[in-house]
Amino acid sequence: MVELCSEGHALTSELAQVLAMARELEAHMDQDSAAARELCRALASSVDRSIRLARSCFPPELHATNPAAGRDAGFKKRKGMAKVRTQVRVTSVKGGGALDDGLSWRKYGQKDILGAKYPRSYFRCTHRHTQSCNATKQVQRTDGDPLLFDVVYLGEHTCGQAAAAKREPQLAGAEPVQLQLEHAGWEQQSSLLAVENEGIHQGVEPMPAGVDSYFSFVSPANSDCQFSSGFSAGSAGVEMYYDYSSPLEDFFLSTPEFFQSEIQNL
DNA sequence: GGCATTTGACCCAT
DNA sequence: ATGGGTCAAATGCC
Numbered sequence: 001m002v003e004l005c006s007e008g009h010a011l012t013s014e015l016a017q018v019l020a021m022a023r024e025l026e027a028h029m030d031q032d033s034a035a036a037r038e039l040c041r042a043l044a045s046s047v048d049r050s051i052r053l054a055r056s057c058f059p060p061e062l063h064a065t066n067p068a069a070g071r072d073a074g075f076k077k078r079k080g081m082a083k084v085r086t087q088v089r090v091t092s093v094k095g096g097g098a099l100d101d102g103l104s105w106r107k108y109g110q111k112d113i114l115g116a117k118y119p120r121s122y123f124r125c126t127h128r129h130t131q132s133c134n135a136t137k138q139v140q141r142t143d144g145d146p147l148l149f150d151v152v153y154l155g156e157h158t159c160g161q162a163a164a165a166k167r168e169p170q171l172a173g174a175e176p177v178q179l180q181l182e183h184a185g186w187e188q189q190s191s192l193l194a195v196e197n198e199g200i201h202q203g204v205e206p207m208p209a210g211v212d213s214y215f216s217f218v219s220p221a222n223s224d225c226q227f228s229s230g231f232s233a234g235s236a237g238v239e240m241y242y243d244y245s246s247p248l249e250d251f252f253l254s255t256p257e258f259f260q261s262e263i264q265n266l
Numbered sequence: 267g268g269c270a271t272t273t274g275a276c277c278c279a280t
Numbered sequence: 281a282t283g284g285g286t287c288a289a290a291t292g293c294c
Contacts (some may be wrong), residue, residue, distance in 0.1 A: 126270095
């Protein structure tokens with residue numbers, strides 16, 4: 001019997017869901033095109049999650065058949081490269097302005113990315129030199145929706161503003177005014193994305209019907225927590241993926257009963 | 267003048 | 281050789 005990591009359970013669930021939706025889609029063929037379209041969308045979303053889960057389940061070396069996989073997963077090693085990588089997908093409800101996450105960043109580069117419609121911008125902490133803060137972030141518009149941004153935080157804030165940001169009820173990268181969770185009529189300001197003063201805050205809440213039934217959590221970008229998983233609020237909205245090196249056990253064990261059964265049933 | 271942004275060049279991993 | 285990440289000079293803004 002092969003032991004699956006929790007992402008493995010989620011992955012098998014995703015694939016089972018894909019199968020179920022495919023069968024349902026087949027049944028809808030030539031009957032209800034609107035329902036079929038909706039199922040196609042759900043299928044695409046589920047496949048996308050499955051791919052991400054598969055990547056998080058297997059160590060980078062197992063991706064060797066795909067040279068790009070290591071880079072995609074943020075494991076590309078470079079001299080001085082930060083270890084902690086946090087990816088956040090955010091919606092700019094202000095319509096494309098610079099994403100303000102409460103921390104001060106200085107842009108140091110912009111690059112056209114192969115196959116991407118929009119260039120990627122590179123930011124580093126303003127206090128890089130004065131306080132030796134090595135935190136960086138990369139911001140890129142998603143191809144599909146110009147109001148959606150993929151933000152990748154690399155490294156930890158060691159400057160003074162990190163502590164200040166920690167005291168604020170917001171996640172680095174998820175400034176409440178500008179960010180919004182949105183999915184099928186469910187809109188919620190990102191109060192869900194709260195960070196407690198100390199340690200990890202797990203934003204584990206049941207989601208409304210129709211929203212992906214994953215657990216959600218938030219971790220401060222500069223915390224020492226080490227786990228790996230993700231949460232998705234649909235194809236639009238906020239997705240967060242944390243790539244860390246240690247097991248999920250602590251997180252899983254402290255997950256409320258509702259979600260434990262939910263996850264185990266996956 | 268000081269600081270931030272832009273952008274071409276360079277470095278490094280693959 | 282190529283693509284992605286960073287550097288640093290030039291430029292702009294306050």
